Amino acid sequence: MARPRTPLLDRERITTIALQLVDEQGDFSVPQIARRLGVQTGSVYHHVDGRDGIVELLRERVASVIDPGTLSRTPWDTALEAWARSYRAAFAAHPKAIPLLMTSPVRAPRVLEQYERAVTLLLDAGFAPADVMPLLVALENLVLGSALDLAAPETMWELTPDAPTPRLAQALAAAGEGRTDRAFELGLEGLITHARALRVHAP
Known part of the structure; x- marks a missing residue:
């Protein structure tokens, strides 16, 4: 045939x-x-399984390029930083998918499995259970916001004579290239630093 x-x-x-x-x-x-x-x-x-089923297939496809090996690294903070960078890169490749995927419940088994590994990483590192999900959600907010920022126009602030902003102009000139990457690394460093403090006080 x-x-x-x-x-x-x-x-x-x-x-x-x-x-x-x-x-x-x-x-x-x-x-x-x-x-x-x-x-x-x-x-x-x-x-x-309808539109919702396709959304979950999209979630699996976009998340499939997140390196699962990052969550096996040691110590825990190295693993979390590496996972965040891989997560950001995966979603930066499809920034328009972020609002769609982040406003629907996560059901995809392979994605849930990755969350399970991230939660296990933090629990095994000594974090209090009540701190784990707030920490992961904060990390996701940073990652996905930065992924959207990577897709934004290079010039996000258009200065005009109608609204003089000399200090803003000074700060923008000083920022130079790579603003988005530096902002992400700054936010990630702050979050990891706070996470270390949480772990110190975990029971």
């Missing part, structure tokens, strides 16, 4: 097209995916 000219519809192709749409426009619809794949909308639903 001759091979079909078009590859059979599957979850991988659906995810690829959905991610292309998100990269282009910040969102997707199932009919849009079907049109790009040249199939009926109902055919897409045969492979995924």
Whole structure:
């Protein structure tokens, strides 16, 4: 039997097209995916659990490039810093996906497994259970905010004569290139420093 000219519809192709749409426009619809794949909308639903299922496939795809080995490093703060940098790089590649993924519950098993490893890292390091999730959420806020910043225009402050801001102009000139990377490293250093203090006082 001759091979079909078009590859059979599957979850991988659906995810690829959905991610292309998100990269282009910040969102997707199932009919849009079907049109790009040249199939009926109902055919897409045969492979995924609706829109929510596609969102979770996107989450798995974007998060799949986060290096899982970072959470096996020692000591714990080295592991957490390396994980944060890998996490930032993964989402910086698809910044328009961030609002979509961060406003829906996490259900993807492989992503939940990565959170489990991060939580285990902190608990095994001696953190109090009540401090673990606030610390991880704070880290995510830093990572995802910085990933969005990487996609922002190089000039985010447009100074005009109508609103004289000489001190802002001075600070911007002094910042030079690499502002986003330096801001991320500054925030990460502050968060890790605070985490070390939390661990000292953990029971």
